[in-house]
Amino acid sequence: MSDAYLALEDGRVVEARGRVPGRTRGELVFTTAYTGYEESLTDPSYEEQVLTFSYPLIGNYGVREERFESDRIHPRAAIAREFTEDIVEWLDEEGIPAIDHLDTRDLVTSIREEGAMKCGLAVGPDATPEAAKEELDACKGMSEHTDIGAQVSVDEPVVYEGGSTATVALIDCGAKGSIIDSLLERDATVHVLPYDATPEDVAAVDPDLLFISNGPGDPENFEAAEALVDAYVGDLPVAGICLGQQVVANALGGSTEKMAFGHRGVNQPVRDLDSGRVVMTTQNHGYTVGEPGDQLNVTQVNVNDGTAEGLENEELNVITRQYHPEANPGPHDSLDFFDDVLDLVSTDTTVATSD
Ligand SMILES: NC(=O)CC[C@H](N)C(=O)O
Structure with a gap:
């Protein structure tokens, strides 16, 4: 007898060992990252997903708060071939159902062949396959989580006083802490604003730069952030990471689409089309920019599948990345993105804001 059941959208119910009890559901995805589990589990972009390692x-190597990207675990459940006691303790404290001792290789192969799929989980002494199937039946698709931004964003503006390199309005669609840290390390002052901030809210912090963060779910559900890009492009430099790139593309006449199973890991190769240089990148996304639209040039592409990894418009001072230049977890090859972004502020020709 098993004490954990995972019901998959393809009709199968997989048995496993229960590590943290509970019932839950979400979109089943996998990451190939071999380290960085603390960073991945606290990445807000995993909201409403079930994460398979x-x-x-x-x-x-234990669990240390210094490595957290936010103040809680975001996936609804965690799956691995084997979890250590340390991590089970942490998952338990946060009430995140967890299972192991199942064939995760088979699970990953299924996701690769059939695409990211809905799943339902029932874990604990009373768990039954039927309970897992009930969870699956109640599971919504990612795009149906229309207000997912509210689940991960700050409610009120938060300011991180740094230096005077730039005043950044960072729209928090589920921002990783490392993005804020990367800006602070370069002496910027960062105003973190809610995902549904209005153009007036942005004006109130008198920024030199509009930065759209990473975040969970379908970028089309972040209309307020799209409206901000629309309102400020041309007046302020605009930057974006991951969901931020997708939102910028949607705002500037491009389009986004769902990928089969996405990119999640720490060794995704990206080629810069101008220099020819290939960098290894950290990624976590299930949507991608399909058409960049007339205003954006694709400047970097994924070496594996050719999808857009970098978009730019030099005249309008727009620069975005689909991957995570801030790393955490992952390689530091592309940290210079933050220097490039802040350089846009000094070259910006619009009237400087007064402090
Ligand atoms: N890390 C992110 O910002 C993810 C972006 C978006 N939610 C996607 O899945 O594609």
């Missing part, structure tokens, strides 16, 4: 042993 393809690396077989997770938790082997």
Whole structure:
């Protein structure tokens, strides 16, 4: 007898060992990252998803708060071939159902072949396959979470006083802490504003730069952030990471689409089309920019599948990345993105804001 059941959209129910009890549901995705489980689990972009680690042993170097990207775990459940006691303790404290001792290789292969799929989980002594199927039946598709921004964003503006390199309006669609840190390390002052901030809210902080963060779910559900890009492009430099790139593309006449199973890991190769240089990048996304539209040039592409990894408009001072230049977890190859972004402020020809 098993004490954990995972019901998949393809009709299968997989048995496993229960590590943290509970019932839940979400979109089943996988990451190939072999380290960085603390960063991945606290990445707000995993909201409403069930995260499978393809690396077989997770938790082997403990759990330390310094590595968290936000103040809580975001996936609704966690799956690995084997979790250590340390990580089970943390998942338990946060009430996140967890299972292991299942064939995660088979699970990952299924997701690769059939695409990211809905799933339902029932874990604990009373768990039944029927309970897992009930969860699956109640599971919504990612795009149906129309107000997912509210689940991950700050409610009120928060200011991080840094230096005077730039005043950044960072629209928090589910921002990773490392993005804020990367700006502070370069002496910027960062105003973190809610995902549904209005153009007036942005004007109130008198920024030199509009920055749209990463975030969970379908970028088409972030209309307020799109409206901000629309309102400020040309007047302020605009930057974006991950969901931020997608929102910028949607605002400037481009389009986004759902990928089969997305990119999640720390070794996604990206080629810069101008220099020819290839960098290894950290990624976590299930949507991508399909058409960039007339105003944006694709400047970087994914070496594996050719999808857009970087968009720019030099005249309008717009620069975005689909991957995570801030790393955490992952390689530091593209940290210079933040220097490029802040350079836009000094080259900006619009009237400087007064402090
Ligand atoms: N990390 C992100 O910002 C993810 C972007 C978006 N939610 C996607 O899945 O594509």
